[in-house]
Amino acid sequence: MKAQKLWRRKEKKRDNTENVQVPRSMQPSKATRTITMVALIAIALYFLLPVWWLFVQTTKSYSQMLNTNTLWFADGNHIVDNIKEVFTYDGGDFPWWVGNSLFYSITTAIIGTLVSLACGYAFAKFRFPGKKTLMGMIMLGMLLPAALLTIPLFFFFSWLGITNTVWSIIIPCSVSPFGVFLAIIYCTTVPDEMIEAARIDGASEIRIFFTLVMRILSPAVVTIALFIFVGTWNNFLLPLVMLRGKSLLPVTLGLYTWQNYKAEILTSQVLTGSALGVIPVVFLFLALQRYWRAGLAQGSVKS
CATH class of the missing domain: 1.10.3720.10 (MetI-like)
Structure with missing residues (x-):
């Protein structure tokens, strides 16, 4: 019984702490949130674009790498042939x-x-x-x-x-x-x-x-x-x-x-x-x- 009461107190205390709202004076402004979001998207693209480019290039032959869009797939998937090679x-x-x-x-x-x-x-x-x-x-x-x-x-x-x-x-x-x-x-x-x-x-x-x-x-x-x-x-x-x-x-x-x-x-x-x-x-x-x-x-x- 004592263990259950302690557990319920901890759960109630945790629920109360989770429901606490940050005061408006401490909340970031809309401009700050927008700048932060744009910066995070730019950083994500900086890291993910090379990975996407590498994945796209593995599906192409060498001639297609030179003559097609570098960030998109070409006609005909050569990934199986490339892996075999x-x-x-x-x-x-x-x-x-x-x-x-x-x-x-x-x-x-x-x-x-x-x-x-x-x-x-x-x-x-x-x-x-x-x-x-x-x-x-x-x-x-x-x-x-x-x-x-x-x-x-x-x-x-x-x-x-x-x-x-x-x-x-x-x-x-x-x-x-x-x-x-x-x-x-x-x-x-x-x-x-x-x-x-x-x-x-x-x-x-x-x-x-x-x-x-x-x-x-x-x-x-x-x-x-x-x-x-x-x-x-x-x-x-x-x-x-x-x-x-x-x-x-x-x-x-x-x-x-x-x-x-x-x-x-x-x-x-x-x-x-x-x-x-x-x-x-x-x-x-x-x-x-x-x-x-x-x-x-x-x-x-x-x-």
């Missing part, structure tokens, strides 16, 4: 490149998320010498563009003898200063009392991290993993510098090699491959959207 051209390298991209992205997402959360947990819940210095280095790593480190990494990996291997992609992409920064914010939401109770029960720090912290921060895990996955999938300069030959190329660099062919015009194949290469990322975002939103909300509020 993408999967069979040059010995069927495209599926292999997609597999490479999935391998790089999934591996770095798993390793990078574990490393980021472990570092974030240590920064948020422990005191150790040099903590402020290391935190400053993480902030500096967020400010430095990744392209600036590509050439130094190439010389370093060349000295180690791991260029033109999967490790030359996995190791740099698994280290994410931004992921560590997000993990620090997320780990501050974990109650200290819960960690202390686990320690009193005799749980080790490793067990607390994997069985307690990781479960509490499951939305944060998805958020960080998505950032690292997408960053690795879209990475172009690092594979361009590190890899040689076609067997290890990701899909972004593989399509670039097609675009640079001088003997043939492969615009249709490159554009269709680009559209197909976006599908795994879109599917991943749609499948994990609920966890991603929860992770962003969790990192924005400290309990």
Whole structure:
């Protein structure tokens, strides 16, 4: 009975807060609403028009791309022929490149998320010498563009003898200063009392991290993993510098090699491959959207 009364009070309080109207003095004017709406429509068109253009071009042959309206379909749909050409051209390298991209992205997402959360947990819940210095280095790593480190990494990996291997992609992409920064914010939401109770029960720090912290921060895990996955999938300069030959190329660099062919015009194949290469990322975002939103909300509020 007491639980039901408390629940009814909470529901009544929530209904009252939802019915509260914003005072007229705080409401935006009609001009402000109009300007905001126009700006939002312009921003939406800025992001959606290239996607629409890419989708339209995948339905055309190369001659139709040159002679028809660039934002509308032509007579005769060639999307099936374009897809077949993408999967069979040059010995069927495209599926292999997609597999490479999935391998790089999934591996770095798993390793990078574990490393980021472990570092974030240590920064948020422990005191150790040099903590402020290391935190400053993480902030500096967020400010430095990744392209600036590509050439130094190439010389370093060349000295180690791991260029033109999967490790030359996995190791740099698994280290994410931004992921560590997000993990620090997320780990501050974990109650200290819960960690202390686990320690009193005799749980080790490793067990607390994997069985307690990781479960509490499951939305944060998805958020960080998505950032690292997408960053690795879209990475172009690092594979361009590190890899040689076609067997290890990701899909972004593989399509670039097609675009640079001088003997043939492969615009249709490159554009269709680009559209197909976006599908795994879109599917991943749609499948994990609920966890991603929860992770962003969790990192924005400290309990």
